[in-house]
Amino acid sequence: MSGFERYFADPEFVSRYVEQGPAAFMPGHAGVLQMAGVLIAEAAPADGAVLVVGAGGGLDTRALAQMEPGWRFVGVDPSWKMLELARVVIGDEVSARLELIEGTVTDAPEGPFDAATLILVLGMIPDDGSKLRLLREIRRRLRSGAPFVLVDRCDDRQGPDFRRNIDRYAAFARASGVAAETVAGAYESQKANPGLVPAERNEALLVEAGFIDAELFYRGMEWRGWVAYA
Numbered sequence: 744m745s746g747f748e749r750y751f752a753d754p755e756f757v758s759r760y761v762e763q764g765p766a767a768f769m770p771g772h773a774g775v776l777q778m779a780g781v782l783i784a785e786a787a788p789a790d791g792a793v794l795v796v797g798a799g800g801g802l803d804t805r806a807l808a809q810m811e812p813g814w815r816f817v818g819v820d821p822s823w824k825m826l827e828l829a830r831v832v833i834g835d836e837v838s839a840r841l842e843l844i845e846g847t848v849t850d851a852p853e854g855p856f857d858a859a860t861l862i863l864v865l866g867m868i869p870d871d872g873s874k875l876r877l878l879r880e881i882r883r884r885l886r887s888g889a890p891f892v893l894v895d896r897c898d899d900r901q902g903p904d905f906r907r908n909i910d911r912y913a914a915f916a917r918a919s920g921v922a923a924e925t926v927a928g929a930y931e932s933q934k935a936n937p938g939l940v941p942a943e944r945n946e947a948l949l950v951e952a953g954f955i956d957a958e959l960f961y962r963g964m965e966w967r968g969w970v971a972y973a
């Protein structure tokens with residue numbers, strides 16, 4: 744066993760990601776994934792196909808798979824390391840209804856899918872047309888009326904509260920027990936993140952990409968979650 748595979752076979756490494764990854768940075772992460780499942784179940788069939796964009800790490804797929812044993816999943820992520828971690832986190836019991844693809848949304852099958860998620864991904868994508876292209880590619884893979892769950896951290900870099908908000912982001916992670924050097928690195932990445940946009944921008948992009956009836960179902964500090972429909 745070599746390189747990262749060794750880490751992914753190490754239960755301590757995997758549990759550190761599960762407990763100190765997104766769950767330690769985003770308030771109420773487990774509840775958000777549970778709400779995502781509830782919102783998808785409202786509009787998708789019990790044997791529906793779910794497209795998980797940015798499926799690396801596996802937390803979103805694992806939570807949804809536990810909620811509905813009939814859902815089938817296609818997950819895409821450009822990072823094979825994150826996909827390997829996803830395989831471990833999601834677990835063997837889901838493998839029969841899971842396909843993981845190394846790549847971006849354009850490498851996903853055409854569908855149509857009955858639901859899609861984009862959780863903690865859009866904020867990493869620059870707003871130079873790339874965010875819109877990603878949302879459009881998801882939208883065109885969904886059947887009409889299918890739910891789409893978008894979750895991300897948003898902020899206005901030019902706004903008066905930008906510094907306060909990013910200090911809170913770091914303070915929350917520290918309070919979750921994340922190591923100081925990890926928090927410091929995340930703080931600098933967020934501060935310089937070219938993909939960070941205000942919440943209103945995400946709402947405008949959803950409309951431009953063709954989604955309708957977007958509803959904000961979650962806000963925790965500057966983190967937001969929307970459900971919208973194709």
Ligand SMILES: C[S@@+](CC[C@H](N)C(=O)[O-])C[C@H]1O[C@@H](n2cnc3c(N)ncnc32)[C@H](O)[C@@H]1O
Nearest residue numbers: 796797799800802803820822825847862863864
């Ligand atoms: C913070 S992780 C979130 C993973 C997972 N959705 C979750 O909530 O636990 C962000 C993931 O997005 C992936 N990613 C980055 N750019 C992407 C893109 N253009 N399309 C799909 N996934 C992307 C990264 O490789 C990484 O695995």
